[in-house]
Amino acid sequence: MDQQWRLWQSQACWRGLCGTAAALVICQPAMASRLQLWRLNPSTNQLEIRTERGVQPRAELVYNPTRLVIDLPGVVLGSPQVNQNFNGPIRQVRVAQFDPQTTRIVVEYAAGFTIDPQQVRFRGVAANNWLVQLPPPQQQGATPPPPAPPPPTTPTRTTGPLQVRHWQADATGFRVMTDRPLPEGSYTLRRPRRNRIEISLNNSELIRNFNPRRLELQRFGRDRVRAEIRNQGRQVLISLAVNPQDGDWQVTPREDGFVITPTTTAISPPSPPPTATSRPSGIPAASAQTPLTTIQRVDLGGRELLIQGDRTVFYSVGWEGNTYRIRLRQAQLGNIREPRLVPGSPLSNLEIRQDDNQTVSILLTPAPNFRILGPRALTAESFVVQLQGAGEPPPGSSTPIRVPPTPTTQVPSQPVPRGRFVVVIDPGHGGRDPGAVGIGGIREKDIVLDMSLQVAQFLQQQGVQVIMTRTTDIDLELAPRVSIAERARANAFVSIHANAISMARPDVNGLETYYAPGKSSRLAAAIQNSILSSLNIRDRGVRAARFYVIRNTSMDAALVETGFVTGAEDAANFQNPAWRTQMAQAIARGILNFLQGR
Numbered sequence: 263m264d265q266q267w268r269l270w271q272s273q274a275c276w277r278g279l280c281g282t283a284a285a286l287v288i289c290q291p292a293m294a295s296r297l298q299l300w301r302l303n304p305s306t307n308q309l310e311i312r313t314e315r316g317v318q319p320r321a322e323l324v325y326n327p328t329r330l331v332i333d334l335p336g337v338v339l340g341s342p343q344v345n346q347n348f349n350g351p352i353r354q355v356r357v358a359q360f361d362p363q364t365t366r367i368v369v370e371y372a373a374g375f376t377i378d379p380q381q382v383r384f385r386g387v388a389a390n391n392w393l394v395q396l397p398p399p400q401q402q403g404a405t406p407p408p409p410a411p412p413p414p415t416t417p418t419r420t421t422g423p424l425q426v427r428h429w430q431a432d433a434t435g436f437r438v439m440t441d442r443p444l445p446e447g448s449y450t451l452r453r454p455r456r457n458r459i460e461i462s463l464n465n466s467e468l469i470r471n472f473n474p475r476r477l478e479l480q481r482f483g484r485d486r487v488r489a490e491i492r493n494q495g496r497q498v499l500i501s502l503a504v505n506p507q508d509g510d511w512q513v514t515p516r517e518d519g520f521v522i523t524p525t526t527t528a529i530s531p532p533s534p535p536p537t538a539t540s541r542p543s544g545i546p547a548a549s550a551q552t553p554l555t556t557i558q559r560v561d562l563g564g565r566e567l568l569i570q571g572d573r574t575v576f577y578s579v580g581w582e583g584n585t586y587r588i589r590l591r592q593a594q595l596g597n598i599r600e601p602r603l604v605p606g607s608p609l610s611n612l613e614i615r616q617d618d619n620q621t622v623s624i625l626l627t628p629a630p631n632f633r634i635l636g637p638r639a640l641t642a643e644s645f646v647v648q649l650q651g652a653g654e655p656p657p658g659s660s661t662p663i664r665v666p667p668t669p670t671t672q673v674p675s676q677p678v679p680r681g682r683f684v685v686v687i688d689p690g691h692g693g694r695d696p697g698a699v700g701i702g703g704i705r706e707k708d709i710v711l712d713m714s715l716q717v718a719q720f721l722q723q724q725g726v727q728v729i730m731t732r733t734t735d736i737d738l739e740l741a742p743r744v745s746i747a748e749r750a751r752a753n754a755f756v757s758i759h760a761n762a763i764s765m766a767r768p769d770v771n772g773l774e775t776y777y778a779p780g781k782s783s784r785l786a787a788a789i790q791n792s793i794l795s796s797l798n799i800r801d802r803g804v805r806a807a808r809f810y811v812i813r814n815t816s817m818d819a820a821l822v823e824t825g826f827v828t829g830a831e832d833a834a835n836f837q838n839p840a841w842r843t844q845m846a847q848a849i850a851r852g853i854l855n856f857l858q859g860r
């Protein structure tokens with residue numbers, strides 16, 4: 263038995279595999295087997311695993327910091343968690359019982375190091391003895407400078423006040439750069455009022471010519487957050503003016519400072535126990551004690567089903583036959599009144615149930631002539647599932663997707679007859695799946711959502727009905743993306759992604775647009791041509807590939823890889839909001855050209 267195991271591709275969007283939802287078939291031994299041995303040789307990058315009986319390991323790469331997570335289904339550890347520390351690119355190996363049937367091994371890399379998941383090899387010496395060959399660690403040295411990096415005024419010091427050098431807003435929050443890593447316990451985060459967050463950094467100061475002192479963030483256009491930074495005594499004080507309905511914010515240290523983000527975009531819940539279809543979570547084994555969210559309200563009002571919990575709700579959606587399933591993880595049912603379905607209701611059936619002690623499912627069957635358009639987050643604690651009747655305008659027109667105010671630039675193209683065309687825009691990845699992660703920690707799921715929301719707005723301004731598969735940072739499988747397009751009877755489906763190759767290849771940059779083999783390439787060509795005519799980006803061609811979402815949609819479909827997050831040129835462009843807006847306009851113009859038969 264000398265098999266090579268491909269790493270799970272669920273977390274990353276590596277070239278050629280984007281969109282594949284690879285799942286390994288797991289043979290679960292009937293009786294638990296023990297972990298007999300594990301050892302890591304950091305000089306050869308080889309991890310050996312030996313179990314009592316045969317096992318089929320599963321692996322996943324998780325980022326920030328980079329961790330290779332290996333699950334051994336059907337294996338018990340028989341001892342408390344073991345941590346082993348190393349001095350080198352591999353920082354620590356943790357072995358713990360993830361759930362009663364699974365032992366989890368986490369290989370964590372030191373800050374600034376990562377590995378190419380394509381090169382992780384599992385070699386079965388015997389069914390119960392595996393050698394995991396880890397590729398040589400790569401240093402993520404090529405972090406791009408921030409848009410307007412101030413020259414460092416002082417060399418890195420290890421004593422004296424922490425120097426805050428620069429800060430910037432990005433798609434998800436604020437990033438603050440300091441002269442050295444944040445010492446442990448050196449900050450406090452408070453929410454003195456619902457609309458104010460204050461972060462104070464002990465023993466710290468702003469550099470002399472710190473600029474700017476104020477920032478404004480438009481989080482996917484949903485709400486505006488103003489932030490201010492100043493010296494106060496021997497502390498630096500950062501204050502955010504936030505929406506009172508917003509959930510909490512958090513500080514996450516990075517090697518060169520820290521980021522301030524809403525907890526909704528930064529926390530993933532622990533995984534449900536592994537089943538044949540679930541993915542292992544990146545959360546280390548010992549942290550499974552997230553408090554449960556109590557579902558307090560499930561209400562049907564007009565064309566929206568509201569779901570509300572007492573704290574952050576973690577959810578995923580999908581179709582199972584004719585039933586739309588909303589799965590709420592880390593959740594328990596409160597004392598709720600089920601909505602009554604009256605004649606004329608958009609749902610013909612609704613069932614709310616507690617599946618197990620931490621999963622609640624809501625099953626919906628749309629009434630004839632109604633369709634389910636998908637979820638939309640309201641706050642961290644609540645979301646709605648939108649419904650639409652035949653002939654009704656999509657909810658986009660009554661509750662428009664709120665995107666940043668239109669810049670002065672306009673899409674110079676002919677509008678189409680209002681309401682004649684329906685286009686589905688599909689921002690790739692989301693939720694626990696960040697897509698590709700590239701230079702500077704850019705996450706595909708964030709930048710493609712930002713661009714997709716803008717594409718939608720430009721198209722709507724030109725009279726196109728737009729339906730989005732997601733408008734927020736949610737988990738969404740591939741099948742429901744296709745279902746949304748089919749149910750909308752869309753004229754065109756456009757999936758928006760960003761590409762990645764190894765971090766060791768910053769020289770690889772450029773644009774690719776895909777169509778499914780055997781289907782028309784006209785939409786893909788229209789998008790590629792439009793982008794090339796308005797942006798300075800390398801042309802990597804219009805190509806055929808069997809990506810799930812374009813292969814399984816019946817209408818014209820294209821998948822655009824808007825550049826490489828691992829490419830030096832493209833990553834710098836992705837960091838620039840004006841460039842993302844130009845990209846969005848160019849994609850929209852390409853779609854309009856296609857719709858107009860040009």
Ligand SMILES: [Zn+2]
Pocket residue numbers: 275280281690691697698706759760
């Ligand atoms: Zn992707």
